[in-house]
């Protein structure tokens with residue numbers, strides 16, 4: 259069957275369907291109801307009370323009248339069931355309904371009850387003709403209510419019409435199954451065909467729920483199947499580069515590093531070493547809260563590559579961060595005679611050409627940079643390890659483009675977004691995960707407080723005292739409505755104000771509009787203690803590390819998301835001193851705003867904050883699914899349907915273990931559906 263076979267399909271309606279993304283009958287089947295009208299709640303007329311909840315009644319038609327004049331005409335029907343009588347009224351479209359009411363015959367009605375004078379009444383109820391008071395089973399079925407859609411309403415595609423079309427499709431089609439029978443049995447899922455029927459015309463709500471569950475499972479299952487397959491392909495790319503840590507790695511850890519590694523750092527490094535020596539391609543995610551010390555782990559890993567004559571590359575989401583990593587690497591690795599280069603988008607052509615030839619020639623051993631690093635023209639000589647910092651800032655797509663750079667380099671991605679472990683394992687299931695728990699020792703927990711504008715003088719006195727004692731201060735302004743201009747204005751005004759208040763202090767202003775050299779210069783001066791107060795927009799947010807800065811003032815704190823506040827706060831509390839985070843809300847706080855600030859005061863635990871943020875915002879927004887290229891599921895919600903996701907994951911990975919190519923006969927239909935699905939995914943994941 260084709261869309262064109264649908265009844266009552268004008269050209270206009272066909273266009274409307276297509277505008278709504280519906281091209282095939284199956285697309286229409288996949289247009290699911292938003293909710294169901296439950297018409298099974300029958301009441302005797304005598305017991306009806308005014309209510310916002312619609313009810314059903316069955317009654318005999320007593321009288322049918324058209325009253326009023328001209329355009330004000332209306333249809334009035336009196337219906338009676340022995341317990342009382344009900345007035346039914348239609349104002350618009352009454353001509354259409356009048357035929358359904360025949361004096362002396364029975365009707366079933368569904369609508370909201372209102373009291374007018376002595377009558378209980380229903381305006382515009384849904385009506386069916388029935389043969390008597392007990393003939394209500396047909397009427398009782400749940401009525402699907404489809405999502406409203408502006409294309410539909412313009413073409414007069416009513417809810418009823420959508421429902422009719424879908425029934426027409428279901429009457430002429432049998433939708434094939436693709437899930438293995440074993441899975442249908444295990445979870446008691448309806449077949450795909452039955453599930454569509456249960457969604458669009460359920461007998462009970464439970465039936466509709468179970469059908470929906472099947473569709474959620476099905477989309478998670480296909481997704482996880484592709485993750486398993488991608489991982490399989492990567493693992494099979496055994497490249498035989500056994501990487502034994504050598505001189506450089508040992509020197510770095512034994513001679514250069516001024517501190518003991520934490521247990522978390524040691525464990526992550528051990529995991530990485532095992533991966534590298536396994537002879538298979540590493541795909542590892544290191545998760546650790548802000549300040550957990552991920553950079554050192556990255557450097558250690560890169561050195562293992564260098565010890566084996568390979569190059570390493572590290573990619574960061576912003577120029578500031580890339581530059582900072584560059585400086586850290588310089589500090590630690592220059593004494594070891596390691597050649598490293600910085601590559602960013604804003605470099606002059608001549609310089610860039612020089613760097614690229616260094617990378618291509620292999621003299622550059624470590625390349626650090628922004629996404630400029632994986633652009634087409636950059637060619638590595640023998641890239642052995644690719645590190646991606648703050649990976650949640652990159653799309654999955656970018657992550658994989660990076661992988662195409664070398665000859666299947668090992669991949670290490672790092673993230674400070676502490677998403678719950680089980681969730682991470684399902685959505686990043688093509689990666690192995692190490693978690694760095696806890697922060698390096700000797701740090702005092704940050705103290706966080708909320709101060710109002712009235713208390714500003716006190717706050718300023720406090721900063722004054724602290725700076726005199728040698729502390730440094732961040733003052734952060736939020737991004738206002740995505741407008742960089744406004745954003746800048748706020749920060750600039752704050753900067754001017756601080757300069758007036760503290761004429762003797764050295765105050766710097768950092769924002770996204772500065773040239774990279776200027777930003778770099780300011781950051782450098784701040785980190786070398788030549789700036790006392792750094793006024794900044796959110797460009798400061800990611801990963802910047804100045805241990806001597808121990809105070810952070812966050813202006814308009816209510817405008818930041820919880821995770822962002824946590825990330826910002828992570829810039830301080832990195833040294834041995836007591837650090838303070840002062841949240842200054844701009845105006846009245848919303849309920850959410852107050853909750854966010856309270857969470858910030860209550861805890862510094864990134865996982866707790868992430869959970870709270872996840873609940874506040876929902877996973878799509880939290881994980882930035884849109885920009886991160888994480889899967890967007892049509893039916894399932896990775897948080898709410900976590901259990902289903904986990905089941906689907908386990909089942910999918912199991913099947914890839916036992917029947918990698920889905921070549922068993924019982925997987926034939928699955929293979930047919932999976933093949934085109936995977937083709938798209940594989941392109942996306944950089945697997946040719």
Ligand code: ADP
Pocket residue numbers: 517518519520523546547548549550551552553554674698699801803805832
């Ligand atoms: P993040 O995990 O947020 O990227 P960084 O790698 O920037 O954290 O490390 C934060 C700070 O902690 C840096 O100044 C770093 O030198 C320091 N650091 C890292 N590991 C340790 C450790 N084991 N002991 C003490 N300080 C450490």
Ligand code: MG
Pocket residue numbers: 552553647801
């Ligand atoms: Mg970092």
